[in-house]
Amino acid sequence: MTLHEYDVVIVGAGGAGMRAALESSKRARTACLTKLYPTRSHTGAAQGGMAAALSNVEDDNAEWHTFDTIKGGDYLVDQDAAEILCKEAVQAVLDLENMGLPFNRTEGGTIDQRRFGGHTRNHGEAAVRRACYSADRTGHMILQTLYQQCIKQEVEFYNEYYVLDLILDKDPQGTPEGEEVSVAGVIAYELATGEIHTFRAKSVIFATGGAGKVFKTTSNAHTLTGDGMAIAFNAGLPLEDMEFFQFHPTGLAGLGILLSEAARGEGGILRNSEGERFMERYAPTIKDLAPRDMVARAMANEVREGRGCGPHKDYVLLDLTHLEPAHIDAKLPDITEFARTYLGVEPYTEPVPVYPTAHYAMGGIPTNVHGEVLRNNTDKVKGLYAAGECACVSVHGANRLGTNSLLDINVFGRRAGIAAAEHALETAEAAPLDETAAETLNSTVERLRSTVGTSEAESVADIRRELQATMDRNVQVFRDADSLQQAQKDVAALRERFTKIAIHDRGKRYNTDLLEAIELGFLLDLSEVVVLGALNREESRGGHYREDFPTRDDEKFMQHTMVYGGDDLRLDYKPVVVTRYQPMERKY
């Protein structure tokens, strides 16, 4: 077991983590710990673009962007945070360009912009070109550019280090409100050697990304197991709005790989097993281009009512066959490649099987606009920050607008990096670190190793498969009290079985078997929180749709859900910050 000391430790090297590292490492001694090589982070999978009211091609401004973000989030957005996001968006894009990001260009040589769902001119008058993009590889370019800058700045990375525990100096729930609780460091497991490392730090930033693997069908990577959220939760911190998960309508059926919204923007049509253009029934005016949550629900409904396609009638079809092949090649090259490679479907002549895919966690670790983590509705944990998909500021509320996450990771990654470094510089010494913490993790790991060869043990893969299946079945686009109670029961039973697992690999070196077991533990923790929040929220808002409560209830539920851990989960609420936008009906 090794002890390291830094001013700032960043956990995660995706867009949010590396943007933070660039700021922090300029100011203070910084380490960036990441379970993947930085360039493997899932920020690289983002396609569509990054929103900013540059006004390069059409008249636009930050206020319109703010309004769209709040309305898109179905009024669960903290409006002060949304104002910051949209105001700082322009500089965030320019910063990336100055760092070298190869954006697509206008004829005049400025950054080009394109349309995206929910982004409008003057409070909904018409669509506006706000998304800055680099072909359909915007996330890849952001990740590469930030990594290149990190090389230039000689950021100190600890690659393939899995952070598994967060150490605070006091129990954040046992400590009375108003009293100070500080971060002391994190404990990490080194994949190559199996060694446990303690990182003591004055500031810690969590930037561990999403948790899509809670579900079976997802656009998220295998490694997006919500580690940061679960670790914070297990350290006694609350999680905010976890019941809000975005399901993107068009994932490749059975695989969940994302097909961009652009497919329907270019004229693609969704059809059921009868060949019917079913969106005409659900949204007579805008049809296939209705908002993401509406389209996803319509698709799920077709399948539920027996009009799904394929041998198991479990998907619908995205039909592009009426489009010219040349048009498809020019505008939708990625989709054609994914459909051909993974389903063997030729989109020129065959419709593509699609189904909603779990895409984005709106909720996460609660923070204020400086990225400081909250331990209740008002008190922050000194020195602890979170940014990116694992955090909940909340700029996305109940439903994130397309292209606002790449923006979020840059704006709030930067803010967290600056705040963490400044805090470290003002702090004489890191909080005292409980020396038994590493020992505790070590014994957890040793206990798992000792399960190798146990007879009649449970299998990690089976539990994970069953968890993902029940979450897909019961907590997806349609939810009601019955389905959620079923999920709650299933998760509880799986948690029980999880205590009896055995792994296969006893080794110390590259023991990914062991880590998958630990990651499954995180998924189980988070599933429980998602389900509880969903069960309790007896209304429908954004990505959370309750069939037994199909309308939005601002009186009771225009507030954030806060779930606390411990022996029994505890639910609380936090008011939404409203600056100037009063809730109104979400119509497009």
Added chain:
Amino acid sequence: MTATAEASTPAGEVPSFEVTLRIRRMNPEGTSEHGEGEEYWEEFKVQAHATDRVLDALHMVKWDQDGSLAFRRSCAHGVCGSDAMRINARNRLACKTLLKDLNPAKPIIIEPIKGLPVEKDLIVDMEPFFASYREIMPFLMTDGPAPERERLQSPEERQRFDDTTKCIMCAACTTSCPVFWTDGQYFGPQAIVGAHRFIFDSRDEGQWERLEILNDKAGVWKCRTAFNCTEACPRGIEVTKAISEVKKVLNTGEI
């Protein structure tokens, strides 16, 4: 063709079949049957569908038969660069190679990529690979103060280096290069791709510094145009072409 259920024949309708994976293994700590660091072959049979990827087949082994099998993966759709491996003697991404495109009647042979030290099973030490990338100063270099707005660049100028911006650093190219296998010093094709992306970027002013590095004995002149790299690249980057463009600049002194 009409868009009906009958018209589509995607996943699921294809019956499952048995596939044999023949995997090159090595456990640095040894197993009950194999010594520390000993390399050996092991066969596994899995029940698969034609639409399954090699990565799915590896997961079937890891999840249901032998959890100690070690390999890297993340995105599972060819964008993160984690899972380059030698599959039937060709470098490919396991997540982008479908079983139906291989001959399922014969065992599928899976080995770690060549030329980097094997750490365990299909995992190699990527550090030398990333070190070469860092050598070529892979970041925009400009003189003078930062501009207030974006630096201007025409669509044509942007297009000039588009191909090499697609690189996901999977190392399929570098580890398919015969020169890289035998020469201890050659940067390998990926580093040159990484340099090309900046040399041909109209905004960059550090080209000559970078070209000097590539002109070095470990640089572009080691390339013997074997074309293996271009064939291996899962992103369809014309790697050999990028290398020859860099050579040309060095020969002519003009970009």
